[in-house]
Amino acid sequence: MNRFRCFWLCVWLSHAAWAQSGTRPLLVGASTLPSGELPLREALYHFEDTTGKLTIEQAVERQKKGQFGLSSSLTVRQDFGYNTAVQWLYFELETRQKASLMLEIEYANIDDLELFSIRNGVIQSLGHTGDRFVFSQRPYINNNYVFPLRLLAGERTGYYLRFDRPNAILSFFIRLWPRTIFLHTDRDEYFAWGIYIGIICLVLIVAVVMLLATKDRIYLWFGLYIHFMTMHLFSDAGLGFQYLWPNTPHINEFAPVYLYIWAAMIAQLTFMQFFIRQTAQESRIYRWNNGFKLIVLTTLLVVIGIQLSDVAGRELFLYKFIASATRYFVIALITLTALSLWEHKRRSSLRQQEKLVRYYTYALLIQFSGFVLVSLINLCQDKGWPLPFDVLTYVIMGVTVFLDIVFFSYGLAYRYRVARQTNRTLELDLLTAHQQTQQRVIGALEEERQRLAQDLHDDIGPTLSVAKGYLSVLTRTEKTDRLMHAQTLLDEAAHELRTLSHQLMPRHLEQTGLAEAIDETIRKKSGMGTQFQFISLGDVKRLPAQTERLLFGIATELIQQVQHHSQATEATVQLIYHPGHLNLTVEDNGPAQPAHHDERSVPHLLTKAEFLNADLVIEANDQGHTVMLTVPFPTT
Known part of the structure; x- marks a missing residue:
């Protein structure tokens, strides 16, 4: 009984002490x-x-x-x-x-x-x-x-x-x-922050590298957006004060949490304009976006100026103004972005562009959901309304920024891939057009060569034959030195004319092939100063008619240059058939100075080699000159 009374006495005393x-x-x-x-x-x-x-x-x-x-x-x-x-x-x-x-x-x-x-x-x-x-x-x-x-x-x-x-x-x-x-x-929280900042730094490094490599300013604005949002998180979480300005608490009076989010809005909207390639010529929303960015930038500078002016009562004015402006800026940003995406999607006719805009829209929905949730939390805090859950706003923004990095990085990669495919298609179209133009030009030149050869053969050749006949009649009755010399000159001119006509339009090239045509040309050149030797090796493979005509023209041009300009006594022409390509080589023992490859002939040879997708090598040394042309066989 005494124990029971003592227990209730202790309870009464503790209750009395608590009540007091x-x-x-x-x-x-x-x-x-x-x-x-x-x-x-x-x-x-x-x-x-x-x-x-x-x-x-x-x-x-x-x-x-x-x-x-x-x-x-x-x-x-x-x-x-x-x-x-x-x-x-x-x-x-x-x-x-x-x-x-x-x-x-x-x-x-x-x-x-x-x-x-x-x-x-x-x-x-x-x-x-x-x-x-x-x-x-x-x-x-x-x-x-x-x-x-x-x-x-x-x-x-x-x-x-x-x-x-x-x-x-x-x-x-x-x-x-x-x-x-x-x-x-x-420790776990700081470790998580370290991983987060490491990812941010890695993304920023990649953005800088892509900016320097592609000169595309979208990576600049993407990097600025990530930077400003990270600084917003740093300011809100106190990490900015801890690591960046620990001895300058005056910076905290400028409300960097809000100022960084305003700067991020400017970068975000500009990034969007580059992402969907919005221009003043194609978009009516473009000027509204630029006007909004100018308003945000002006407001940011005004707030900084008021804070620096040390005006009495500025804290009360600035906070209400900054909080209200931030809410209106978020609404305006969402509205302008939605209008820009809707306008671009309505005008875009490319399926890839539509997919890019649709993907960007999904990324923005996640981002704006985070903005709206944080705004609602701030509104509840402003009104003093109790929240049924515990969550830090910078945690929400941190998750939102991380998702932005993932989605926007993938979007940039997809955009870069589409741009590369488009550029590759344009390059192929340009190359095809260039090749077609070259083919038409060379075809026209070949037709002109054939017409010239036909004219030489049909017009000038018979004229020389008639002139030679008249001289032959005169030399029967009067054999003077001048008449005999004139007849010799006519014989040489007729020979040169036949050779030139053959070079311009070989009669049997399509029937006998490239090797036989070159061999015949070299045989006709024998005994005319330079001693030529022709070598043909490998399994002969017929090429397209136009390719063989071009190769024959290159070979005869090189032979003629060796004969008339190189001062060589010996020359070798090689035609070697390999499994995948053909080598045409012309070598001579002329002087080291390649006089016969002058400023006019080399570009001409390079143009033909480029048309054939061939490699052209020209070398000169004390032993003579070497010109080698490597022509790949066409793929079937």
């Missing part, structure tokens, strides 16, 4: 959440200081008087909406054994933050920090605000958290962790 303090302590080690953190939500008490001048001693007095009310948040997120006052949170911890804890404020953009502890009536500050102080002033180096807590066995300690972020939305997560679990979770 007005708060319920959190027993450390009694329970934990699935994540490993301690359930701090039902142990938090809140007080709003509208004057902004409340000291810690005055806050303690108000807490003892029961003026701190239990936090109404349904989650570990504390939502205060649009804030104009200084906020206080209070909680008590009790432990039966020694404990090392970490209090984490998961929000990087609080201006002023200080944690006090009350132990045995002694008030102690555990850290005074915020994004208006240098980063090294934080009690624990972390992108969020973290305060180490140390409890002794059987000790009950009260904690007062004072935070101030006027003229802005104030919403953050407050978590209490056992130190070992926090260190493990924090």
Whole structure:
């Protein structure tokens, strides 16, 4: 019976003590959440200081008087909406054994933050920090605000958290962790950030390489979009302050979270214009897009200018203006992008372009879904509406940016592949047109050669024969030296005419083949200065008639140049048939200076070689000259 009375007396005393303090302590080690953190939500008490001048001693007095009310948040997120006052949170911890804890404020953009502890009536500050102080002033180096807590066995300690972020939305997560679990979770979070940033850097390097290789500015704007969105995430998560400007907290006053998202909008819209090849000549939305980009850029510069001007009351004006402008900019961006894609799809007649636009639309739906979700969360926070779930906006944006990278990178790869296929088709068409033009020109030249040969054979040849007949009659009665010399000249002219006519239009080329035609030409050249030798090796393979005529023309041209210009005494012509190609080689023992390959003949030979898809090699040394033509056999 006495034990029963003692039990109820203890219960009554503990209840009386709790009623006097007005708060319920959190027993450390009694329970934990699935994540490993301690359930701090039902142990938090809140007080709003509208004057902004409340000291810690005055806050303690108000807490003892029961003026701190239990936090109404349904989650570990504390939502205060649009804030104009200084906020206080209070909680008590009790432990039966020694404990090392970490209090984490998961929000990087609080201006002023200080944690006090009350132990045995002694008030102690555990850290005074915020994004208006240098980063090294934080009690624990972390992108969020973290305060180490140390409890002794059987000790009950009260904690007062004072935070101030006027003229802005104030919403953050407050978590209490056992130190070992926090260190493990924090390490995993930084590791995930490292992988994420590594992927971003890799994508940016690829974008720079593609920009330098292709000179296509779409990769510049793609890289700028990824950069600005990453800097937005860095600013929102506190990593920018930690790693980029830790000793310049003044940068945080410019609201880089919003300014970077505005710059990303400009880059995003320009990237879209390059992606769908939107131009002023083909699109009526083009000027609206450029006008929107100019408005965003002007607004960005105005905000920076106002912040630099140090005008009184600018914080209140800037935040409301920036928040409202961001929402309107998001709506305008979505509208202009949708109109641009609809217009391009309506005008595009290429199936590949339609597929590209459709794919880009799917990617934008994911991106804009993230923007809209973040805007709705910000609206709920602005109005102070409680959210039924715990999620950080930069986590949503991080996932959105990652999906952007995946989808847009694939879209750029597909766009590059389509562009290469288009360029390859254009190059093939151009090459085909060039070959057809060459073929028509060479065909016309061949017809002209045949006509000239026919005229020489039918007109000038008979005329020379008649003149020779008249001279023959005269030499019968009067044999003078002049008449005999004139008859010799006529004989040489007739011989040269027959040779030239044969070279221009060999009668038996189509019947006997290339080797026999060249051999016949060389036999007719024998005994006329240079001693020629002809060699033909390999299994003879007939080529198209036009190809053989061109090769015969090249061979006779080279033979004539050796005979008249090289000052050579010996020359060799080789025609060698290989399994896949044909070699035509002309060698002589003339002087080292290739006088017979002058500025007119070499381009002429190169043109014919190009038409035949052949390789032409011309060499000159002390032993003479060598011209080798390698002609591939046509594929069947």
